[in-house]
Amino acid sequence: MENTSRLAIVLNGPPRAGKDTAIEILADVFSDADVYQFFRPIKELLHQELGLAVPYDFYEDAKDMPLPEFGGMTPRRAYIDKGDRMQAEHGHSILTDTYFAAIASSNAPILVTTCGMDSEALEIAGIFGVENTLVLRIHRDGCDFSQDSRSWVHSDQLTIRDVRNVHGRQREYQSEVAAVCRAWVEAARLSEQRVAAA
CATH class of the missing domain: 3.40.50.300 (P-loop containing nucleotide triphosphate hydrolases)
Structure with a gap:
């Protein structure tokens, strides 16, 4: 690798x-x-899931504001929830596995x-x-x-x-x-x- x-x-x-x-x-x-950063792949996966065609850091200035595109949640809370769902479905190591796979694939x-x-x-x-x-x-x-x-x-x-x-x-x-x-x-x-x- x-x-x-x-x-x-x-x-x-x-x-x-x-x-x-x-x-x-x-x-x-x-x-x-x-x-x-660690949560970038999670953010990208959630944006894809929600049909949001924006970069991973698009909501950085509004990360603590409830937003309609996240069902009224703050982006920060939505990203954490996405991570929690992934862990519940795939096990605790899924977040680190996803992160390391993402940086390995960066060109x-x-x-x-x-x-x-x-x-x-x-x-x-x-x-x-x-x-x-x-x-x-x-x-x-x-x-x-x-x-x-x-x-x-x-x-x-x-x-x-x-x-x-x-x-x-x-x-x-x-x-x-x-x-x-x-x-x-x-x-x-x-x-x-x-x-x-x-």
Whole structure:
């Protein structure tokens, strides 16, 4: 399943650390990147089920508003319900299975996603290749995993970089995320060219 022509940037950090901001930055920096957050395949499946010909993130700004196209539910609630129905029908692992199948089928040169533990990061690295996977851990004071089932990625099998999101220094954080990932992508592509030329 490994495909050395594709790269994965995997964001890891506690709630409110700045992962969504990092995703926005990376989507701007790498125009050929595809963003695949955990619930994207579920959203796409529900949109298809409801006959909604819109992208997975179409309702992002209205995710907590009851909408008629979701039977009066909020999009957030409708997506959760879709996930619950899938689990009831196919078992608990269906959500992760669907997510990993979706990112494996992406043809984007760079895939940007998130993970919450070593096993998820290693599964992604199994798809893209360890040498083609970067884990970017995002730290922010006051943010931790104490109320969350996720945790830091620590695996020594993976390339891990750390960035700090300091309150009041948003521009510096954005620049660091862009610089760290840009340098890693350039190094990974250069390494691939060397291997191809050898």
